[in-house]
Amino acid sequence: MARKIRDSTIFKACHWFVGTRSRRRALLRVAVVILIIPLVLQWLLAYVVGRDARLLPPELLQAKNVLIVTAHPDDECLFFSPTILGILDRNRAINGGLLVMSTGNNYGLGETRKQELKGSCSALRINPSRCEALDHPSLQDNPKVWWDTELIKSKVKEYVEKWEVDAIITFDEGGVSGHINHRAVSAAVSEYVVGDEKAPPAYKLVTTAVLRKYTFLFDLPLTALSFSWRIITAVFYPSEKASPEVSSKALIANTWHRYQRTRNAFASHDSQYSWDRHLYMILSRYVWFNDLKRIPAKGMAS
Template identity: 65%
Template sequence: MLHLPAQPAQLLGKVPRRAWRWIIRLGVVALVLPLLLQWIVAYLVGSDARILPPQLLTAKNLLIVTAHPDDECLFFAPSILGVLDRNKDITGGLLAMSTGNNYGIGDKRRHELIGSCKSLGIKEQRCVAMDHAALQDNPTVWWDTDLIEAIVDEHVKKWQIDAIITFDSGGVSGHINHRAVSAAVSNYASSNPRAPVTFTLTTTALPRKYTFLGDLPLTALPFTWRIIAALSYPTSTADASDGGRALAANTWRRYLMTRDAFAQHPSQYTWDRHLYMVLSRYVWFNDLKRIDRVVDKADN
């Protein structure tokens, strides 16, 4: 006798009720935990020194170093707003290494960048997009890292910068220009004794990038005891061992500020970016890692 395969509904009906209860419980946890963590980090412990190090939160002049206009709001907004919106005494600066002229609209994108900076609390005077012949937006060209270092050092001195945030070696999206910026700034921060403290934005694997808040529990795992401690006894000071990493999460208001910043880049607002501004972890939270300076024996 021919036996037909069981239908999906029949198979589901064979799942024990106890198993269903566990499946539902796990589903609820998977939905609630990221939302709860976002709320805790954004609203309750975001200013604690063990979550956002004093090196960032009490800096006088913060510099964000990117590759192209729109990087600041697509990737760095939780960090920028997490610092500048919490401490109005900090002066923010943005240094984009190109105007994003890959399609011949560099002037337009430079103008858009100024609007984005304003939305993020950065004054026009410190919102700069370079237009150097050797640093043109090109997804196939590795930029001159010595030149980038020189430009960064120039602006550090000019604006009296005491904290920097930039890409890590993965460049978040893997863009070759992003990675060149990271290589240059990382070398500058680790080898120049006069370089300010520098943090890099962590790059994650592609599946983790577009999970809305789903990646936050994994990202927050190294901060677990710090979050618990911050909830128990808040502090504005931290041990040196706590200052090597930072976690910044957008409140709802800061998320809307992030969206407003990207809205200033109409030339980049394609249909997929609408999805990005909801699903990307980088518009909701950032985790940063400090670059440690390599101590030269000559320094001792």
């Protein structure tokens, strides 16, 4: 009896929503708006205002050598591709570099994944000569081991000096997926930037809740809320300069062409391709847009 009453209540509620033509029209309008807003925002950020300094700080767009620091081969295209392509495509004078802290050898595929990484770098316009996957005994892919942050710091500093890096991009404290190796990389880079006055400006990729992570473009309006004034002013008053306060964060979206290149980059990681990754390359917000926050440097207000 209780089930019948419950089912009847649900039926009545559904009938109320769609029971009249006016309500159906109202629901249709709401659905159209929900679909259109993310698409318009993506188009606006990718094609119209993407170069504006209030959305893509000069510290990144005007750098000479940008270094992306990750934990495993394929992190660069699963998480960072909108940022990598958004920067390197908009300023072709920039040299991109990728430093991966391990070969991803958790299943004995380290050498294969190192080779696959080169193809991914080429698709992302990173010169293979600046596409490095380390194979240190203390930095092996392991979802249960927190890596030595002092060791990571020394490696990051080594490549910053070697490649004359003037901007760094890495994970935030959540590591996007929560992987312990990702979080160790984030901690190490943050410690390096905070503790070394000579460290270049560094930005971290913002981690979101799992439900938001797999919402295609539908998370973009929520993400863009904190950038709303920047987006509006960028439309009417474009600028290539920004104050330090404005340079504290970034919002970068993929064009359709860059999204296709993201897929091409991940296709290079043949050993990692599986049915769920097919879905990921469509549904994940991280292949469509990135929001970054600057890591406060030594002596810099947070």
